[in-house]
Amino acid sequence: MAGDAPEPGEVMDGRGEDLPEDALDVAQNQGALAMAPNSTHAPVRSKTIYGKAIEVAAGLEEEVFVVHNHHICGKSLFFKAAASEAWIEGQQKRVLIPTITPLVFKTYLDWVYEGKFIIEDIELPQTHDCEDDGHFAPCEEDFCQEEATILFHVKCYTAAQFLLDDAFKIAVVDALRDFLNQDDNAVRYCVQVIVNAWQNCQRGCGLQRLLIDRYAVDLLSADIQEVFSQQCPDFVTDLASRLLNMRGRELQHLHPGSVHKCFYHGHKGNEPCAMIVID
Known part of the structure; x- marks a missing residue:
């Protein structure tokens, strides 16, 4: 029975x-x-889906991480291709990512294994401005910490583009939007932030739109011509274009807290948000 x-x-x-x-x-x-x-x-x-692993050498120093294929290939289309037998990297079980620093890749692995983008406990490297001012590392100046945090978000967003992980890209830009919405955080970015965002990210991407909007809100205090025009004219052009579209409206309407977050995600209006899809 x-x-x-x-x-x-x-x-x-x-x-x-x-x-x-x-x-x-x-x-x-x-x-x-x-x-x-x-x-x-x-x-x-029986063999489990976690059995296969691949070595990832991050940064110019080639710091090695051993990652489960199933996890990272499920998040990143780049690794899905690189880990396949069709690529020499897949055959050798070793992938080089010299443009992504070990610290950024460690943060990405938190996303891969935990589904979370967390940087609160990370000791962030100094920005160039902080070093030029002669501050000792680790710098405890609030303004320098804020700039370093913004710059790290930019580098994570750049990594998300390279790794072809749209969901991680959205998680990063959402986190930066939340950070910039805090009243006590910096609104003027060091040149390094703008240069990184405009040299290494796709033109017109969600991250660039977010930085433009937050900067434009406090436009009167910004020395744009002096600081950015020589080093990043594309930023000045994009900022001017955004301001032209705002004619007749107050700049406070550009505050990221007033703009729907999907505007910074990069998907078209009729496409589902990647964060909604994975939820």
Whole structure:
């Protein structure tokens, strides 16, 4: 009768049904071998999806991380291709990503394994402005910490573009939007932030739109011509274009807290948000 306990010596499968005789013999033989004194045998187990791994060498220093294929290929289309046998990297089980620093990649692995973008406990490197001012590392100046935080978001966003992970890209820009919405955080960015965002990101991307809007809100205090025009004229051009579209409206309407966050995600209006899809 289904659900009754098996008789002594009777082997049943996971559904409570009798195993075929040949399967019973295999199960009994494996069990006997595994329980024998000094046995080197173990019950046969099916391969898990976590078994395969690949080495990732991050940054110019090539710091090595060992990552499960299943996890990282499920997030990144870049790794899905690179880990395949069609690529030499997949054949050698080693992928180089020299443009992504080890610290950024560690943060990405938190996203891969935990589904979270967290930087609160990270000791961020100084910006060039902070170094030029002669501050000692780690710098405890609030303004420098804010600039370093913004710059790190930019580098993570750049990594998301390279790794072809749209969901991570959205998680980063959402986190930066929340950070910039805090009243006590810096609104004027160091040149390094703008140069990185405009040299390394796709023109017109969500990150650039976010930086433009937050900067434009406090436009009167910004020395745009002096600071940015020589080093990043594209930023000045994009900022001017955004301001032209705002003619007749107050600049406070550009505050990221007033703009729907999907405006900074990069997907078209009729496309589903990647964050909604993965939820």
